[in-house]
Amino acid sequence: MTTTATEARPEDERLPLGRTFAYGLQHILTMYGGVIAPPLIVGGAAGLSATDMSLLVTAGLFVSGLATILQTIGIGPFGARLPIVQGLSFASVSTMTAIAQDGGVRPIFGAIIVAGLIGLVLSSVFAKLVRFFPPVVTGTIITVIGLSLLPVTFTWAQGGNAKAADYGSMANIGLAGATVLIILAISRLFQGAISRLSILIGIVVGTVIAAFMGKLDFSKVGDGPVFSLPPVMHFGSPTFQIGAIISMTIVILVIMTETTADILAIGEIVGTPVDSKRVAAGLRADMLSTTVAPVFSAFPCSAFAQNVGLVALTGIKSRYVVAMGGGILAFLGLLPVVGRVIAAIPTPVLGGAGLVLFGSVAASGIKTLSRVDFDGNLNMVIVAVSLGMGMIPVAAPTFWDAFPTAVGTIMHSGISAAAVVAVVLNFLFNEITAGNRPDVSVFAAAPDERGNPIPGND
Numbered sequence: 001m002t003t004t005a006t007e008a009r010p011e012d013e014r015l016p017l018g019r020t021f022a023y024g025l026q027h028i029l030t031m032y033g034g035v036i037a038p039p040l041i042v043g044g045a046a047g048l049s050a051t052d053m054s055l056l057v058t059a060g061l062f063v064s065g066l067a068t069i070l071q072t073i074g075i076g077p078f079g080a081r082l083p084i085v086q087g088l089s090f091a092s093v094s095t096m097t098a099i100a101q102d103g104g105v106r107p108i109f110g111a112i113i114v115a116g117l118i119g120l121v122l123s124s125v126f127a128k129l130v131r132f133f134p135p136v137v138t139g140t141i142i143t144v145i146g147l148s149l150l151p152v153t154f155t156w157a158q159g160g161n162a163k164a165a166d167y168g169s170m171a172n173i174g175l176a177g178a179t180v181l182i183i184l185a186i187s188r189l190f191q192g193a194i195s196r197l198s199i200l201i202g203i204v205v206g207t208v209i210a211a212f213m214g215k216l217d218f219s220k221v222g223d224g225p226v227f228s229l230p231p232v233m234h235f236g237s238p239t240f241q242i243g244a245i246i247s248m249t250i251v252i253l254v255i256m257t258e259t260t261a262d263i264l265a266i267g268e269i270v271g272t273p274v275d276s277k278r279v280a281a282g283l284r285a286d287m288l289s290t291t292v293a294p295v296f297s298a299f300p301c302s303a304f305a306q307n308v309g310l311v312a313l314t315g316i317k318s319r320y321v322v323a324m325g326g327g328i329l330a331f332l333g334l335l336p337v338v339g340r341v342i343a344a345i346p347t348p349v350l351g352g353a354g355l356v357l358f359g360s361v362a363a364s365g366i367k368t369l370s371r372v373d374f375d376g377n378l379n380m381v382i383v384a385v386s387l388g389m390g391m392i393p394v395a396a397p398t399f400w401d402a403f404p405t406a407v408g409t410i411m412h413s414g415i416s417a418a419a420v421v422a423v424v425l426n427f428l429f430n431e432i433t434a435g436n437r438p439d440v441s442v443f444a445a446a447p448d449e450r451g452n453p454i455p456g457n458d
Contacts, residue, residue, distance in 0.1 A: 011081065013318040015318055015321060021324055022197055024321050024328055026314075034306065037093075038089070040056075041097060046101075046104050058230060059230045062296060063293045063333070064086055064087040065330025070086075072323040074281065077280075082267065083270065083307075084263065084308075086285075086304065087301065088298065088300065088301060091258060092248070092299060095409065099241075106239045110244070113291055115245060116287050116292075119249075119256055119287040119291075127283060128276050137382075139366070140382070142261070142265045144390035145308070146309065146358050147414075148393070148394050150394075153351050154351070156348065157351030160348075175352070176349070183352070206346075222337075226335065226337045227335055230298075231297070255302045258302055261419050263283075265305075309359075309361035369383065390421075400412055
């Protein structure tokens with residue numbers, strides 16, 4: 001009976017091999033830019049050569065692929081067994097850049113190993129926080145995830161590189177807009193498998209349009225080897241500096257917060273139960289991948305929010321589809337030439353696809369919030385304040401610069417800021433019932449669906 005119940009879960013659906021591969025590839029094209037960005041940024045800060053930065057990129061692809069397979073398929077107590085794509089975390093980039101500027105990449109790898117082990121030990125305890133993530137919290141966090149990702153897609157749509165001569169040009173924005181229109185047209189005119197591949201088709205057609213516009217550059221595809229195994233400890237043994245370890249441990253706690261939010265978000269979207277045990281398994285996979293990553297010269301891994309949006313948009317809930325994507329990603333890590341081809345996809349095309357994807361994440365959060373009871377309680381205040389705090393890093397990126405490092409590291413991420421504030425406020429307003437009054441706060445007073453004042457709010 002247990003096996004039957006397990007097989008009946010939406011995420012356990014198995015699709016034909018061709019569709020599984022196509023949907024898996026769509027996941028990889030969606031997140032590919034996010035995986036290669038951290039190595040390029042950190043490698044540049046460390047003053048690495050082009051060859052070494054290419055190795056960082058290859059290692060990141062390989063480790064992200066293995067981490068995705070572990071998260072989706074699972075091994076024992078490791079893996080949430082949900083359609084979650086794992087990739088190199090953006091949350092750690094600023095901290096790693098600061099460490100790299102002072103001591104290169106070896107202290108980064110040492111700090112990641114220690115912080116990852118700490119996170120691995122804390123996973124089960126951290127997962128107990130699930131009971132503090134009701135829909136009013138998860139809906140808010142999911143909404144912030146989508147909204148906080150939108151500035152990234154706007155940058156992509158303009159060309160990606162603010163120093164480029166054509167950044168923000170009508171040609172770049174027009175290419176992004178054309179990609180959006182293609183995705184919308186396919187979603188509207190077709191049904192079934194074709195509609196669900198709208199993002200992939202949009203990226204492919206957008207790239208073809210870019211070729212006709214002269215914006216497709218394959219000149220660097222032939223640079224470097226066709227096949228290579230990720231070397232072990234290429235940069236030498238990691239070094240361990242207490243300051244770097246403390247900073248990275250704080251980052252790991254932020255990553256765990258974001259991964260918890262993504263696991264709960266994907267559970268909401270898929271429509272499958274996610275308890276503290278399952279969150280703990282997901283966090284263990286996250287932290288194990290992070291701890292092992294430096295062996296292959298890679299950085300911390302976390303769940304990718306943009307792929308949560310892809311699941312919501314396509315309705316493809318199978319974890320085996322995402323596992324296939326993980327296999328493709330690991331394979332690309334062994335074939336740098338193939339990775340360089342995919343890296344040639346123009347940034348504005350990715351920007352057009354990202355607009356639909358990241359907007360879908362925010363829409364999923366709003367859908368979750370629609371199930372929240374806002375009458376006779378302070379849930380409206382929880383959502384309002386948490387959304388506001390989550391948007392601070394988006395609207396004012398330097399807002400937290402003057403604060404202590406520990407505070408700034410957490411609050412510079414809109415996702416973790418919204419998560420912390422929403423959980424704390426929910427605990428204070430809903431978990432602690434002593435002193436609660438039957439009447440609502442003036443902030444929750446709002447007209448009903450017909451525009452009439454709610455009785456008792458006068």
